[in-house]
Amino acid sequence: MNEKKLPSQEIMRRARVQRAPLVVRGMPIQCWRCKSDDMAVVVIHHDCYIGTPGYGLVITDEELSLAYARELLQIAAHPQAETIKVRFSRTASDSYLSNGCTACDSLFGASFVSADLNTLLHEDAIGTLPVLATVEREALEWYVLEGLAGTSGSLARCFEDDAFTKVATDISAD
Numbered sequence: 001m002n003e004k005k006l007p008s009q010e011i012m013r014r015a016r017v018q019r020a021p022l023v024v025r026g027m028p029i030q031c032w033r034c035k036s037d038d039m040a041v042v043v044i045h046h047d048c049y050i051g052t053p054g055y056g057l058v059i060t061d062e063e064l065s066l067a068y069a070r071e072l073l074q075i076a077a078h079p080q081a082e083t084i085k086v087r088f089s090r091t092a093s094d095s096y097l098s099n100g101c102t103a104c105d106s107l108f109g110a111s112f113v114s115a116d117l118n119t120l121l122h123e124d125a126i127g128t129l130p131v132l133a134t135v136e137r138e139a140l141e142w143y144v145l146e147g148l149a150g151t152s153g154s155l156a157r158c159f160e161d162d163a164f165t166k167v168a169t170d171i172s173a174d
């Protein structure tokens, strides 16, 4: 006789058994310093994302989601992973995990990247951005990322502090 499962156990079982193909996309950007045509890592989404604005899309504009995008790119052995690192920003007077130039390593300021990306979001043009990698992960990872990321939904505001961001700072310091 089969032992009965609680619904909560079944939810977790499915989240662990199901696999989620996760797509990392870059956005073409010109380096402000050396003027080379380059790329910033900007979004992660499930392969089944159909372009509904603000749904099923994680924008990598905070440290944990950007660090996670880097991890996916590392798994896929994509060289763009190496461009995501902690750099000092004079504008922010602080160091943060950032996109940067492949050629000269200049920081691509988060606010500039966000401004360009917002335009694309409003034009519903995320699907036109180049795919850097598609990596299959436990679905649970995607659900948690989507639930907690500051840009996708989002449950982050329901938490009392920024513990999520603090964890990100720790894991991104390499």
Ligand SMILES: [Zn+2]
Pocket (backbone or CB within 6 Å): 031, 032, 033, 034, 035, 036, 101, 102, 103, 104, 105, 106
């Ligand atoms: Zn450059």
